[in-house]
Amino acid sequence: MTPLGLALILLSQVALVAGQVFLKKGMNELDRKPRRRGRVFAGVGAGIGLLTVWFLVWMGLLQKMDISYVYPFQGIGPVLMVFAAMVFLREKVDWRTWVGVALIAVGTVLVAINPASAS
Amino acid sequence: MLRVEPEPAAPRPSPPEAWYLNPTLHLVLNCLLMTVSELLLKKGATRTARIPAPRWLEWTGIMTLGSGWVLGGIAVYILAFVNWLYVLRWIPLTIAYPVTSVVFGLIALGAWWLLGEQIGALRWAGIALITAGIVLCAQPAAAAEEKL
Numbered sequence: 472m473t474p475l476g477l478a479l480i481l482l483s484q485v486a487l488v489a490g491q492v493f494l495k496k497g498m499n500e501l502d503r504k505p506r507r508r509g510r511v512f513a514g515v516g517a518g519i520g521l522l523t524v525w526f527l528v529w530m531g532l533l534q535k536m537d538i539s540y541v542y543p544f545q546g547i548g549p550v551l552m553v554f555a556a557m558v559f560l561r562e563k564v565d566w567r568t569w570v571g572v573a574l575i576a577v578g579t580v581l582v583a584i585n586p587a588s589a590s
Numbered sequence: 591m592l593r594v595e596p597e598p599a600a601p602r603p604s605p606p607e608a609w610y611l612n613p614t615l616h617l618v619l620n621c622l623l624m625t626v627s628e629l630l631l632k633k634g635a636t637r638t639a640r641i642p643a644p645r646w647l648e649w650t651g652i653m654t655l656g657s658g659w660v661l662g663g664i665a666v667y668i669l670a671f672v673n674w675l676y677v678l679r680w681i682p683l684t685i686a687y688p689v690t691s692v693v694f695g696l697i698a699l700g701a702w703w704l705l706g707e708q709i710g711a712l713r714w715a716g717i718a719l720i721t722a723g724i725v726l727c728a729q730p731a732a733a734a735e736e737k738l
Contacts, residue, residue: 491683494674494675498678501679502603515675545694549727552683552684552687553683553684556682556683556687557684560682562683563684564684567730568684568688568726568727570723571688571723571725571726571727572727573723574719574720574723574726575719575720575723575727577716577719578691578694578715578717578718578719578721578722578723579694580716581713581715582694582713582716582717582720583694584712584713
């Protein structure tokens, strides 16, 4: 893996996590009284923008690299997401959630390994 | 004396009562929609793989847009996004996002069932681990719901 490839994978995951955090922030504004519509649109808009970045970078990676090589990196998504939601959205995280996302990460790597290319 | 109140934490109104507006139902629906969308996209992408694209667009998947399967996949994807916003309205990201990982397993199962792709022992093990992880992630939410 080239340093550039690794940087692009990291960029795609950061954009994905940040995009989801902004979407959630925007939707959370719906519950604030008085409701500030601008903040809802700003959050959802920023989320859609970041998810677009994620999509473009991810598609580029899928074209240039073997799918079984890049897909396992999607597995760290839930781990990063829980961490980001805890820090930036102040969501409380139960210990079972940490164990759960760890299992999901390992499981995703196993699903992504291509048996044909591994053998 | 003027007291500066900290910005009040958003009081969480409870989700609508109607069964078809149940957030958990919509989270499950989102996973199904994402899976259907991916399988439709894959089917269309495979079918259009041999159609040559204009040279300057070769690096994109532009020719897949001529496939009805792909257009259907995009429509379902948009539906899933709107549905996802509704899920985010009511469910914490720390629970909703990990649960969507079930899509990895569902895609593998769907590709096996509908597209004839093989699932090896490793992949079955992965699906089992993801499922176990999701059940763990969903526990705190289930406990919170019981308290209401």
